Amino acid sequence: MVSAALLFAAQAVAAADAPPTITDSRGRVVTLQKAPQRIVSLLPSLTESVCALEQCQRLVGVDRYSNAPASVRALPQVGGGLDPNIEAIVALKPDLVLLAVSSRAGARLEALGIPVVALEPKTHADVRRVLGQIGVLLGLPPAAADRLWREIDAGVQAAAQSLPQRAIGARVYFEVSRGPYAAGEASFIGETLIRLGARNVVPAALGPFPRLNPEFVVRADPDVIMVGNRSMQAMAAYPGWQAMRAMKADRVCVFGPEQSDVVVRPGPRMAEAARAMAQCLSDKIR
């Protein structure tokens, strides 16, 4: 009890001189002796979060999928989430490794005495929380993460307000990959669509990324189809889709590789993602 209370107190004053302490997504309490200066990030959205907090210079290594902002592409790559190169990570002498909960590198790195924090943002609320947690870890004043979140949130809001009246309430189907796997209301992408005032044809009850029967989409008859480039949809449609209203009127937005990264990653670029989707809605619905 006493230690928990102390911990709480420590968190409260983390921004001051006390060592930064957070509870990560694995439920583990991590305390750093001092604010880290050599960070390795193994998840693109965490890389982006560190940089969005203007601490990009503290990164010394990233995973091979981290590609934004452009400056991180010059950093040493230490493998991917599936196959991190432990030796390369250790050689960079990091004082903090940020990774996904699902990464298997965590236990190994901890055994080697490297502080590890597992964070895996999946929703809008997660993005906000993770920004706060990274802010604490980096020893930034709490206002920094708060300000950043307000900017992002205002960006999403502005994207929603930029929509013409005719595009509000549009029924959208978002395909994340061939299958078809859809982004449901419960997904990060779905949350953004809700903020834009669009209606998702895939209800939250089906889970975040359900694999659908293609005829479900024909029956739902969406106004607009959005497709990540990861899906081959643009090149080879499913049988029976040619006669759908959205297909006939070419109300299909295909997000290219760069844009797809922005749209599907739960990270600080979610305002940009909202702008891309809003652009699609106002372009396609006339």
Next chain:
Amino acid sequence: MKPRVWLLGCALLVAGCVLLALGAAIGSTGLDSLTAMRSDPVAWQIVWDIRLPRTAGAWVCGALLGLAGAVAQGLFRNPLADPYLLGSASGASLGTALALLVAGRSASRAMSTDWLVQLGVTGAAFVGAVLAVLLTLMLARGAQHTLRLLLGGVIVGVVLGAAKDLVTLAAPHILEAMQGFTLGSTAFLGWQAVSLMAGLLALCLLVSRLLAPVLDGLALGESTAASLGLALPALRAALVAVLALCTATAVAHAGLIAFVGLAAPHLVRPLVRSTHAALLMLSAGMGGVLLMASDLLARGLFAPQELPVGVLTALIGGGYLLWLMHRRGGRR
């Protein structure tokens, strides 16, 4: 024994027709699409353009795999042989992974001049499967030596599988689509694909029917077969060609569907004892019915979500074989 062959053949045909009718009624919305078909163009489209082709396609695909399985088991004189033995599965996977990778790189329709995109996932998988079998044949220096052929198939499978893993590591965003391919799906089958597959099935059935005596001869041993006056090298090559063509066609259109090819001949054998001529046809029918039934369950169990059909073929076909083995074990 002959009447039993006809009986089973008719039973499989009837089962196929019943399942086809069921297939028109099962989907994300259920029966109402069928009743509303005449008045509602969307319902018509769902039943005619989506449900019927994928149900019929599941039958054709299963028949191709069942036939390939029976041919493989006869050719290799091994009850464990399955259609993917010659490396076609890994070849098709690699082709699919490459096609998905390239499709992911090219941003829009404007970029689709790329030949791999033009070929599409289906074409790439087909080419991959055929090339893999050719590679196996090259390694085995023809189709003469069964053991060499088997070994070549295993090696090609491992190497191409590793190459596919390298591709997916470099582009993790294709993992989901790759999983869909690995576990099989009938979602991409339209009438065009079905008619293409049906044409190939007819061709393969005809050729394998003509070659059935070769398999009967091989069952007695290679030297006996040769002493019967069979021109083994050429006939074997023809059988390998049938095997490769059937498998590549099925895999390219519906992904790596597990177990149908292995199980279909085994499901037929306890029911009728016959020569290969009947076994090949009945295995095709059995494979078709097995895959069709699995596909209906895959679509219906959690509608409007779908299960990968390969999971269900293994559960149903494997479950039945388990029960069969258990029952026979008890009797002895």
